[in-house]
Amino acid sequence: MSANRRTATRHAVSITTKLSVSGSSEASEDCKMVNLSLGGAQVVATQKLPMGSRCQIGFRIPTLEELIEVGATVRWADDQGTGLQFDGLRARDVWGLNEFFKQLAP
16 A cells, blocks of 8 residues: 555646744745645745644635635645645635646646
């Protein structure tokens, strides 16, 4: 059995993202999203976030006019970045992401 438990395909991206950590006294930080799926994302941030931390992530994609904002949980963090699992996307966000993924190179 594979150790990879992801249920959604990951796509390599380079998207500027706002990340706010729940309970942090610091304001949101700009970071870079380096991969994205319907289930979550990997971001590169200036700080290493503790596993299990709650956060809010906001980003734009070309197939939607509106900002995608979603709650997430930190599932892992290392020198390569931080893995976030989304709480759940709105239907419009799922549609927009699927359209965006169709435009990306395989």
